Amino acid sequence: VSIPFKIGQPKKQIVSKTVNMKKSTEADLAMSKAAVKISAxxxxxPLCEQDQAFLESMTALDTAMKRMDAFNQEKVRLLPITTIFFHCIIYFSHSVSHLNMAVKRREQALQDYKRLQSKVEKYEEKEKTGPVMVKLHQANEELKPVKEDFEAKNKQLLDEMPKFYQSRIDYFQPSFEALIRAQVVYFTEMYTIFSDLTDQIDPAGxxxxxxxxxxEAKLSELRSLSIVAND
Incomplete structure (x- = not known):
């Protein structure tokens, strides 16, 4: 008897954890907080008290960094894309867990099928006496529902696993698209903030x-000073 393919347990986690995405959001917030601290x-x-132009530049920088930090805070509060993305991955992970359970049930059914099939084959190899034929009949009757159960579970996986695999892109595509659009909004705002800052601190254009x-010219002037050590 030919036994259909055996589905093994996945050796690696199919869906990656959401830790990296969460760390990315936290990194944005930490970066803007650090930038605000630096600008402050x-x-x-003391140079700001001595040079009006330097004071104006640092004031512009401080304002820009605060704008960036405020937008990062607003992004987390008003754009729950990351949270939605987390939930999508978690839900998909649960679906994978259910699939793994179905694989385990199919595997158990396969073992039961093989065990009873071996029992039938053992009696088939013996001399066809009355008692042996009775036991062979009983073994076949015992095998029949187990075989049907295995074939049903196996067919279900054969039908559903390709569909499940193909659906992963359609499932995640809207979340990826929303995430990308959120990033476009974020980087567009960052571009605006730093463009405004450039206009303020670099009016010469x-x-x-x-x-x-x-x-480089200013650095050369510094290097030429006697109090500056050569590298």
Whole structure:
């Protein structure tokens, strides 16, 4: 008798944990909090009392960092996309758990089927005496419902597992799309904040290359001072 394929237990977790997504959100909040702390420290620097232009730049930076932090807080409160995404993964994980239970039930049915099939084959190999034929008949009767149970469970998995596997993309696609749209909103707002900051602290509108040359020139002036050690 040919026994259909055996489904083994998955060796790795099929659905990854939501820890990384949660850490990403927490990292955004921690980053903006740290940026606010840095800008506040710079604003309290004694140089701000001595140089009006530096004070204005640090004030603009402090305002921008506070805007960024406020938006991060608002994003967590008003855009529960991450929470929805968590729930989707958790629900899908539960579905996988139910599938694993069905696999275990199918595996148990297979073992019962194989055990009784071996019993039938043992009697079939013996001499066909009256008592043996009676026991063979009893074994076949015992095997019949077990075989039907296994075949039903096996057919159900054969029908449903491909559908379940194919549905994973359709299931997660809307959540991924919502998550991406939320990120677009986030980075668009960040671009606006830092563009406004650039306009305030760089009214000359220098290009990146020009700004790099200007920075290098100032660094060269510092390196030329006798009190600065050479690397």
């Amino acid at each position: 420290d710079l604003l309290n620097n 220098l290009t990146d290359e020009q700004r790099q040359r200007e920075t």
